[in-house]
Amino acid sequence: MAKKKTRWQAFWGVVLKLTIVCSILFAALLVYLDFYVRDRFSQHVWSVPAKVYGAPLALYQGSGQSQQEVVWWLQRMGYRSVNTISGPGEYRVSPQRIDLFTRAYDFWDEPETARQLTLNFNNSVLATLTDPQGRAVLSARLAPPQLGSISPAHAEDRVLERLATMPPTLVAGLVAVEDRRFFQHHGVSPVAIGRALVANVRSGRVEQGGSTITQQLIKNMFLTADQTLWRKGIEALMAVLLELHVDKETILETYMNQVFIAQDGQRAVHGFGLAAQHLYGRPLEELTIGQQATLIGILRGPSYYSPVRNPERALARRNVILDVMAEQRIISETQKRASQAEPLGLNSGTGEGPYAAAMDLVRRQLRLWYPDEVLNREGLHIHTSIDIYAQDVAQRQMQESLQTIERLHRLPANQLQGAMVLVHRDSGDVRAVIGARTSVQGGFNRAMDARRPVGSLLKPAVYLAALETGRHWLMEVEDGPVVVAARDGTEWRPQNFDRTSNGMVPMWEAMSRSYNQAAARVGMETGLGEVLRSIERLGFNGNLPVVPAVILGAVDMSAYEVAQIYQPVFSDGFRAPLKAITAVTTADQEVLNQFNIRTQQVIAPPDAQAMQSALQLTVREGTGRYASSVLSPGLRPAGKTGTSDQQRDSWFAGEAGELMAVVWVGEDNNAPMPITGSTGALRVWTHTMEQLAHSSYDAKPLHSSLRWVSWHPDQPGRYWLGDCQALRIAVPQAIAVAQAQRTCQGSSDQLTGEQTPEDNRRRGWGWLDRIF
Amino acid sequence: MARSNFLNALLLLALATLVACATVAPEPEVIEPEDPRHSVVQELQRQAVARVQQGDYLPAISLLERAAQIKPDDVGTYILLSRAHTLRGDPDQARTALQRGQLYARPGSADAARIEHLLSRP
Numbered sequence: 106m107a108k109k110k111t112r113w114q115a116f117w118g119v120v121l122k123l124t125i126v127c128s129i130l131f132a133a134l135l136v137y138l139d140f141y142v143r144d145r146f147s148q149h150v151w152s153v154p155a156k157v158y159g160a161p162l163a164l165y166q167g168s169g170q171s172q173q174e175v176v177w178w179l180q181r182m183g184y185r186s187v188n189t190i191s192g193p194g195e196y197r198v199s200p201q202r203i204d205l206f207t208r209a210y211d212f213w214d215e216p217e218t219a220r221q222l223t224l225n226f227n228n229s230v231l232a233t234l235t236d237p238q239g240r241a242v243l244s245a246r247l248a249p250p251q252l253g254s255i256s257p258a259h260a261e262d263r264v265l266e267r268l269a270t271m272p273p274t275l276v277a278g279l280v281a282v283e284d285r286r287f288f289q290h291h292g293v294s295p296v297a298i299g300r301a302l303v304a305n306v307r308s309g310r311v312e313q314g315g316s317t318i319t320q321q322l323i324k325n326m327f328l329t330a331d332q333t334l335w336r337k338g339i340e341a342l343m344a345v346l347l348e349l350h351v352d353k354e355t356i357l358e359t360y361m362n363q364v365f366i367a368q369d370g371q372r373a374v375h376g377f378g379l380a381a382q383h384l385y386g387r388p389l390e391e392l393t394i395g396q397q398a399t400l401i402g403i404l405r406g407p408s409y410y411s412p413v414r415n416p417e418r419a420l421a422r423r424n425v426i427l428d429v430m431a432e433q434r435i436i437s438e439t440q441k442r443a444s445q446a447e448p449l450g451l452n453s454g455t456g457e458g459p460y461a462a463a464m465d466l467v468r469r470q471l472r473l474w475y476p477d478e479v480l481n482r483e484g485l486h487i488h489t490s491i492d493i494y495a496q497d498v499a500q501r502q503m504q505e506s507l508q509t510i511e512r513l514h515r516l517p518a519n520q521l522q523g524a525m526v527l528v529h530r531d532s533g534d535v536r537a538v539i540g541a542r543t544s545v546q547g548g549f550n551r552a553m554d555a556r557r558p559v560g561s562l563l564k565p566a567v568y569l570a571a572l573e574t575g576r577h578w579l580m581e582v583e584d585g586p587v588v589v590a591a592r593d594g595t596e597w598r599p600q601n602f603d604r605t606s607n608g609m610v611p612m613w614e615a616m617s618r619s620y621n622q623a624a625a626r627v628g629m630e631t632g633l634g635e636v637l638r639s640i641e642r643l644g645f646n647g648n649l650p651v652v653p654a655v656i657l658g659a660v661d662m663s664a665y666e667v668a669q670i671y672q673p674v675f676s677d678g679f680r681a682p683l684k685a686i687t688a689v690t691t692a693d694q695e696v697l698n699q700f701n702i703r704t705q706q707v708i709a710p711p712d713a714q715a716m717q718s719a720l721q722l723t724v725r726e727g728t729g730r731y732a733s734s735v736l737s738p739g740l741r742p743a744g745k746t747g748t749s750d751q752q753r754d755s756w757f758a759g760e761a762g763e764l765m766a767v768v769w770v771g772e773d774n775n776a777p778m779p780i781t782g783s784t785g786a787l788r789v790w791t792h793t794m795e796q797l798a799h800s801s802y803d804a805k806p807l808h809s810s811l812r813w814v815s816w817h818p819d820q821p822g823r824y825w826l827g828d829c830q831a832l833r834i835a836v837p838q839a840i841a842v843a844q845a846q847r848t849c850q851g852s853s854d855q856l857t858g859e860q861t862p863e864d865n866r867r868r869g870w871g872w873l874d875r876i877f
Numbered sequence: 878m879a880r881s882n883f884l885n886a887l888l889l890l891a892l893a894t895l896v897a898c899a900t901v902a903p904e905p906e907v908i909e910p911e912d913p914r915h916s917v918v919q920e921l922q923r924q925a926v927a928r929v930q931q932g933d934y935l936p937a938i939s940l941l942e943r944a945a946q947i948k949p950d951d952v953g954t955y956i957l958l959s960r961a962h963t964l965r966g967d968p969d970q971a972r973t974a975l976q977r978g979q980l981y982a983r984p985g986s987a988d989a990a991r992i993e994h995l996l997s998r999p
Contacts (some may be wrong), residue, residue, distance in 0.1 A: 163943075165913075165947065166914065167912065168912035213936075214936045215924060244920070531977075696936075701935065722890065806982075809984040
């Protein structure tokens with residue numbers, strides 16, 4: 106008996122010791138977990154990649170947008186078409202009129218308030234802006250569209266939202282579905298665990314989880330997704346500890362910003378804020394109840410219930426969520442029925458796809474200023490000049506024009522590729538970058554990386570060097586066989602495209618009709634060194650081979666590089682380095698960097714204007730004639746075609762209205778094509794400019810040292826002093842007076858050929874002189 | 878230095894006010910309809926001047942560049958832009974702004990003479 110008692114004592118002694126040891130270990134674990142949870146939670150920094158925004162739609166009297174363009178923007182920005190406007194993000198279209206309620210946006214230069222506007226159109230072009238009282242509104246801007254994020258592959262992306270600004274129905278619905286006793290429990294819910302256990306036993310499989318929102322947050326933030334008892338135990342302990350230190354609202358807000366909702370290519374969409382943008386293209390606070398329910402429904406299985414990949418499943422799940430919301434009296438029965446009758450209403454397309462090439466340019470320019478870790482984590486806002494409407498039009502025209510070219514030249518479908526860079530002429534602001542025939546292709550960015558021989562695109566640089574050394578457009582030049590001996594003993598014998606020579610021709614004709622032999626002669630007489638310096642001065646930083654063939658474009662360049670060297674030509678000699686970024690701000694719109702236009706005069710304005718007049722002539726009567734047959738003369742189109750050897754590359758670089766663009770068309774395998782610059786790239790350029798350029802841009806006087814000389818196409822060589830005949834060119838005044846046989850009566854000397862009231866209006870500004 | 882900037886800002890404000898006065902003053906010889914973009918540009922110029930007063934030169938320059946994109950032939954924009962660049966301590970861009978404005982000033986006009994005068998100053 107005594108022996109048995111001793112055994113029991115020994116047994117209980119061991120149990121007691123084990124209990125003490127376990128208690129100490131458990132206490133140590135609790136202390137460690139408590140420290141871990143507090144430390145990690147308090148130091149948690151959201152990883153928010155930099156967001157890149159396009160240029161906002163700016164509306165003002167005279168801005169020139171069509172009604173169709175404004176509607177396109179509103180739809181793209183997630184505005185809702187309604188019968189009665191009641192709040193931001195809504196609009197109504199009627200004949201020659203759009204009523205809208207804009208969203209507020211804290212622009213970095215000047216904040217924009219949410220306000221109701223009426224846009225009146227005249228012949229479908231924006232004429233006036235008024236407020237609801239009928240008072241004129243000078244200008245308004247929509248919030249800028251997001252182009253994409255700067256994040257590493259497989260990175261998390263999110264838009265942080267405060268709980269107070271989230272729709273109450275969304276918050277209440279989420280709690281009702283995910284964790285009904287959230288505000289009662291202390292991190293774990295025995296009731297929920299018991300309910301899940303019963304349900305799982307009944308169904309014979311794991312059908313329900315008993316995890317609270319706090320447990321889910323702990324798992325998402327600190328743990329793995331392993332379904333082990335140990336992990337579940339740690340999760341429960343950490344959830345209880347977290348609730349000891351953090352209030353319910355903070356836990357809920359963190360969860361709603363943290364939870365994974367969708368995958369967008371390589372980007373992981375986290376949180377309800379970004380999910381609203383990703384799936385519906387609008388801010389969270391503007392989602393309908395049905396859309397909120399869809400988002401809540403996704404949480405159970407982001408892939409299984411994805412409204413993009415499995416719309417029917419997502420719709421059924423949404424309706425279940427709406428039932429729960431009505432049952433919990435979060436919404437009324439009427440709201441439930443109305444919401445269940447709604448379609449899913451997705452408005453995606455907010456992904457980077459259509460802007461992949463533009464985003465590539467933005468990334469390259471950004472990395473000159475910011476290290477990757479800053480761009481990937483700190484939620485910077487990158488504001489750019491990329492115009493999403495111009496991107497859309499340019500991409501569409503690229504695809505449609507290439508289809509037409511293939512059909513006209515009996516080429517197999519989808520054989521041709523293309524690239525384009527569209528730039529605001531005077532500022533150098535990049536408006537669109539097209540890197541491939543279709544936007545879905547992405548990948549290789551031909552606009553930046555496809556360096557191809559530019560052919561005759563370099564002739565303006567050659568003639569510019571000639572103009573700068575005293576030549577003028579009326580001078581005669583011989584278009585005949587040329588032989589140039591190179592240093593290595595070889596001979597360069599350029600040929601014209603049609604293998605014939607044209608004899609003595611005025612220099613304007615050699616330029617506008619792109620005669621190779623005349624250009625080679627002018628280039629060599631001017632000096633190869635001068636020509637090379639001219640190309641470099643215009644902004645080319647790459648390698649230029651010191652060989653005569655450079656004169657005819659034996660240089661590889663990308664469309665982006667060509668756009669840079671043409672920009673000063675079209676901007677009267679003022680070079681503005683091409684740029685896409687206008688400003689970088691913190692998420693609170695504090696400006697970190699502002700990228701203003703920096704111009705430098707690299708060509709004398711008279712020489713640049715004389716060159717522009719020759720490029721206008723090229724479009725009027727030379728190799729760019731197709732543009733003249735399509736575009737309004739008010740756009741003052743000007744430009745140059747380019748075709749490389751054996752017709753492997755088709756180019757056009759030109760300006761119209763306020764824009765300039767460079768287009769390349771060719772094949773990725775560098776194969777010869779039956780098309781030239783005139784029959785390929787020019788067509789893409791023309792139809793893009795037809796939709797994007799505005800004729801009301803400016804009225805620039807011809808430089809005082811220049812005069813127009815004009816002539817009739819049937820009487821070449823019989824020049825009139827002034828601009829009164831069908832064709833014209835700008836030459837130095839003394840040359841014009843000396844060579845013209847007759848004088849026009851009452852002609853204008855504007856480069857645009859348009860009269861301006863500006864000078865009259867400006868009369869009486871003598872006061873400025875006095876002040877300065 | 879601060880006093881000098883303040884005086885410059887005041888001068889710019891006076892300039893902008895005079896721009897506004899000059900453009901709304903009756904001009905019997907003007908018969909062409911007013912360009913609707915003119916008021917927008919004027920407003921941007923006013924906002925830019927307000928920013929300069931606060932010492933915010935970069936946003937002011939940004940507003941003026943917007944004005945130049947909306948209506949590039951408004952010579953007043955380039956003059957204000959030149960002034961803003963000067964206040965910011967960037968004489969090269971101040972000069973370039975005037976050269977850009979010079980292109981839009983009709984030969985022989987008051988604008989042309991004024992810019993010529995400004996460019997001739999060291």
